[in-house]
Amino acid sequence: MAKLDNSPPRGTRDMLPDEVSRRELLIGRLVSAYEVFGFRRIETPALEDISRLSSGEGGENEKLVYKVLKRGLDPVVDTGTSPDDLVDLGLRFDLTVPLTRFYANNQAQLPAPFRAMQIGPVWRAERPQRGRFRQFTQCDIDTLGEPGVLAEAELLEATLSALASAGVEPVEARVNDRRLLAAIATACGVGAGRRSSFLVTLDKLDKIGWPGVKAELVERDFGAAVAEETERVVTLLASAVDAGDMLARAADLVPGVADEVLGGLASTADALERLQQDPDGPSGFSYAVDPTIVRGLGYYTGQIFELRHPKAAGSVAGGGRYDGLVGRSLGRQVPACGISIGFERIVDLAEMAPPELxxxxxxxxxxxxxxxxxxxxxxxxxxxxxxxxxxxxxxxxxxxxxxxxxxxxxxxxxxxxxxxxxxxxxxxxxxx
RNA sequence: GUGGCCGUAGCUCAGCUGGUUAGAGCGCCAGGUUGUGGCCCUGGAGGUCGGGGGUUCAAGUCCCCUCGGUCACCCCA
Structure with missing residues (x-):
């Protein structure tokens, strides 16, 4: 018998007993930390209807969906058939989209607001790299039915506390708001139709700096004037001494932004400040309102979050408010907000005792x-x-x-x- | 999905400009010493050099394709 290649499919991994022990232990810590806040664990299937995974709300991730062929297909496919007609299911690329379906389906039996916790694998057909896999585990907490920023502040606190309980420190939390970003774009002379292209470039600021961002804006045909104005506005915002100062400047520099947006960011920042001062709260984290974080997923409508650790590839957790997504399934708008921890990105940073046999x-x-x-x-x-x-x-x-x-x-x-x-x-x- | 680098025993690696039966350390197995411990000694198993094709008298070594890893882009947990 010929020797086969025994490595698992690209971007996926086998897990040895010690690794599984470690992962189970970490999951236990996260679950305990989240349960204290009242988040209840739920499960949804790995498979979802392909139309739900291709609604356009998932942004770039939708291009990375693993599609599942219909069963019972004729072995010979005629050339006139569109590939989309051969597919009816796909593997979930995150836990949020399935959660909104779950909520719509089970809403009658769920409390309001509903605090959900989900831990499970998701799949994306990406090119793997360090800290990037094709199958990876996300740990999500979400609050559905709470329109106020209490949800945001609580989700951040719960996540920071969960990470602290696993010994993952130091963590830097950044907060922004999609509506502030939209107003910045408008203030810099970018039309609504080209906003996302603009934001994708702005998001790279910490990586390529202003020369890089401006060059890319020009390359994308925004013009030198927009590029210069963007640098001026964002630099002034970012040079604020604290969150309050930044928001005061925003009111001035970005006239289109609603008071509600700035007030919300101020509340979240204040909550994080008080959390940091509280001896009962988690330590080892810092926070900032950062007007340049964007996050890719299309469905965010309000505040967005990104949590980083100096030793982790990419961000360690991310999330935000997605008030429009549940309505797609339910036909009635339900406010929602969530954060997801990238399990693979913290498992090597967590302090876990080795298993005792x-x-x-x-x-x-x-x-x-x-x-x-x-x-x-x-x-x-x-x-x-x-x-x-x-x-x-x-x-x-x-x-x-x-x-x-x-x-x-x-x-x-x-x-x-x-x-x-x-x-x-x-x-x-x-x-x- | 695009481009760069990499791929030799279970693990970490050596193998010069292509030239006999491909090596080391660790690990594993058997035995000796020990006799309920980290040392030491002897022996052994284990590699179609990621896979396939090509160039050549001759390929681990050169070329192409492919698979996998990694880095950058894209994007993201």
Missing amino acids: GVAVVYDRADELGATLSAARRIRAAGRRATLVPKRSNLRAQLDGLSREGFTSFVVLEGGEAGEERALRSARPSGG
Whole structure:
């Protein structure tokens, strides 16, 4: 038989036992942290109707959907058939779109406001890179039915507290508002039709700086005047000494922005300030109102968030308000807001104790099987974890290996009878 | 989806300008010493050099395609 390539599909990964232990432990921390705020865990299917994944609300991500062919297709496809007619399902590319369907479907049984938590895999047909996979896990919390910025402030607090409980520090939270961005675009002379193209470029400021942003704006045919005005307005906004100052400047520099928008950002910033001062709150985070963060997804309508960690590739969490999305499924507008943690981007930063495997029961293959099994069973009956391992010729080396694996003690069976249980001296690499 | 770099044992890597049966360390297995521990000694298994095609008397080494990783773009958790 020919040897096949055993690596998993591109951008997906196998998970070893130690990794799974670590991930489970981290999920437990996040779930506990979120439950304290009243978020209830739900689950939705990996598959959704393709039309729901292609509504245009998912922005760029919709181009990355894995599509599923209809069952029972004729093996020979005539050339006149459009590819779209062959597909009826797709793998979800985030947890938010499925959540809005879930809400519309189960609304009668859900409280208002409803606080949802979802943890599960999503798929995007991207080119993989460090911190970017084709299958990855998102940890979402969302509040549906709360129009006020209490939702925003609470979601940020819950996320910061969840990250802190996992030892993921320091985290920098940035907050902005889609409506402020729209007003900035207008103030700089950009028409509504070209707004998103403008914002995509502005979003790159921290990466390519003003020379890069201005060059790209000119390249995209916005003209030198728009480019200069953008630099002037945004620089003045960004050079504010604090959130309050920035918002005061915005009222002046960006005349089109509604007071409600600036007031909302002020409330969120104030809530984060008070959280930071509170000895009961999470520490190890900073925050800023940043008029240049954009976020790609098309469905955001209000405040948007981005959380970063210095060692993580890209952002560690992101989200925002999407008041229009539930209405697409329900036919009635329901305000909604959510944040998603990128699990793969924090799992290596989290401080998790290595798994403890309990007692290694070292047996001799020559001994009677029944006696061996019952010796291990007695240990388990005492509420402990016991794993049978066959004795190797070099016991010294074996014990060392068992310790590295994560066993904390061992007993050697002789004639099926357990000897004295002894602790394994730690041979684990430090920092485990 | 576009472009750059990379791909040799389970892991980390060596293999000069193409030239006999492709190497090391660690790990693994068996044994010795030990006799319920980190040392030491001996032996062993394990590679169609990511896969396919081509150039050549000869390819791990050169060319093309493909798969995978990585970086940049795009975008994003």
